[in-house]
Structure formats: C-alpha cells, structure tokens
Amino acid sequence: MAPTVHRFYPNDQTEYDLCDLAQTPEAIFGRIRSVHGPPSQLYYGQVSRGGHNSTGLIQTDGACINNGKERPFPGAAFVYGPWTPTDAGSVEIQLGAEYATSNRAELKAVIDALAFRSWWTIFDRLVIATDSELVVRGCTELYDAWEKQGWRTRSARSEPVKNRDLWVELMRRIDFVGKMACEVAFWKIPREWNAKADALAKRAASAAAEAGPYGKRFHVLSLGMSVVASTYTDF
Numbered sequence: 659m660a661p662t663v664h665r666f667y668p669n670d671q672t673e674y675d676l677c678d679l680a681q682t683p684e685a686i687f688g689r690i691r692s693v694h695g696p697p698s699q700l701y702y703g704q705v706s707r708g709g710h711n712s713t714g715l716i717q718t719d720g721a722c723i724n725n726g727k728e729r730p731f732p733g734a735a736f737v738y739g740p741w742t743p744t745d746a747g748s749v750e751i752q753l754g755a756e757y758a759t760s761n762r763a764e765l766k767a768v769i770d771a772l773a774f775r776s777w778w779t780i781f782d783r784l785v786i787a788t789d790s791e792l793v794v795r796g797c798t799e800l801y802d803a804w805e806k807q808g809w810r811t812r813s814a815r816s817e818p819v820k821n822r823d824l825w826v827e828l829m830r831r832i833d834f835v836g837k838m839a840c841e842v843a844f845w846k847i848p849r850e851w852n853a854k855a856d857a858l859a860k861r862a863a864s865a866a867a868e869a870g871p872y873g874k875r876f877h878v879l880s881l882g883m884s885v886v887a888s889t890y891t892d893f
Contacts, residue, residue, distance in 0.1 A: 663798050699745055701738055712780070719764065721862070752865055753862075773831060785845050
C-alpha cells in the first residue's frame with residue numbers, strides 16, 4: 659500500500675503569487691546547520707520554536723535535450739543547501755538513455771535526491787520543491803488511483819500510465835524515508851523560483867550531449883536507500 663503524501667503550502671496559502679516574496683523558498687527556508695552533521699554543513703530548512711522539529715528543503719528539476727526526438731540527452735539536478743568549502747549544496751547528474759524524456763528526468767531527480775543522504779537523521783520532514791505539476795499530482799493525488807486501475811489512466815482510452823517504473827521506485831523511496839520517521843511532502847513552485855535546479859539540470863543535459871552517446875555519464879550510486887558513492891561510468 660502506497661504511503662499518503664501531502665502537498666506543502668507556504669504560510670498555509672494554497673495559491674502562490676510571483677510578486678509575493680514572502681512565499682519564495684528563500685524567504686521560507688533559511689540556512690540552518692545540521693545538529694547531527696559536520697558543523698560546517700549548511701542546509702536549506704526550518705527549525706521549530708524550541709528546536710524540537712526541523713524541516714528540510716530540496717529543489718529538484720530535470721531536463722532533456724531533444725526531448726521526444728532522436729538522440730535525446732537527459733540531465734537531472736537537486737539543490738539542498740548553499741555552497742560551502744566542504745559541500746557544494748547541490749548535485750547535477752548526466753543521465754543515460756533510459757531517462758530520455760523531461761518527465762523521466764524530473765522523476766529521477768526526486769528519486770536521487772531522496773537517496774542522496776540519510777535525511778531522517780537530519781530532518782523530521784523533507785519538502786521536495788519542483789515546478790513539475792505532474793510530479794506533485796502523481797505523488798499526492800494520482801498514485802493510488804493508478805494502482806487501483808491497473809496502472810491505466812481514467813481517460814476514455816484508458817491508456818497505460820507512462821513511467822510506471824519510476825513512479826513505483828519514487829513511491830518506494832518516499833515510503834522508506836517515511837518509515838524512518840521523516841515525512842516527505844511536495845511543493846509545486848513556479849519555474850522562476852526553481853532557477854538554480856533548472857540551470858543545473860540543463861547543464862547536466864548539455865554535458866551529456868557534449869560527451870555524445872558513447873561518452874561518460876555521472877551517476878549517483880546507491881546502496882539500498884542511501885547513496886554511498888558517486889562515480890563516472892561508461893555506457
């Protein structure tokens with residue numbers, strides 16, 4: 659059974675206003691230090707009054723050069739903190755041909771973000787901010803219906819749900835993080851508020867295109883649910 663996943667609304671507001679700077683990720687989530695990590699490590703997050711509960715923010719995005727065409731080159735990225743001398747605060751990933759659409763790259767970005775660290779040792783809640791309405795709706799509204807309908811859409815054609823493999827993997831990771839006492843919520847933000855993750859994902863896709871179909875790709879390797887290494891691999 660899939661876990662229940664909620665949307666995150668800043669300041670209890672269900673709509674965002676591009677002119678309201680009080681609703682932006684930078685305004686809501688400041689720079690905080692992990693109580694359990696290195697003292698130099700900074701994250702984007704919130705700490706409740708009294709310091710008993712904390713919420714982390716990760717902004718994700720995916721991109722694909724030649725999306726839907728021949729010779730696609732996808733990339734993904736996520737941003738979890740500011741740059742420091744000991745940690746970049748972000749990850750960009752050159753993806754292989756199996757992620758060669760923008761939607762698959764966006765899903766992969768969230769999957770790798772959740773697997774990147776043992777977030778439950780740092781936060782009580784993790785907010786995934788993305789400009790993809792599909793990613794947010796898929797996790798918070800549509801997943802249960804897809805399962806009940808045998809992974810087919812509700813349209814008159816009743817077509818197979820695209821990217822089923824990644825939806826299942828993503829929900830599995832959300833469930834695992836939740837069982838480790840860290841809730842995962844999703845925040846749909848405007849593209850303008852996701853500029854850094856967007857730029858990094860596009861840069862990763864461009865690097866993949868420059869490397870060519872037989873070049874090297876940068877991958878985040880995971881063992882179980884926690885990332886243990888990053889390396890270059892040839893396809």
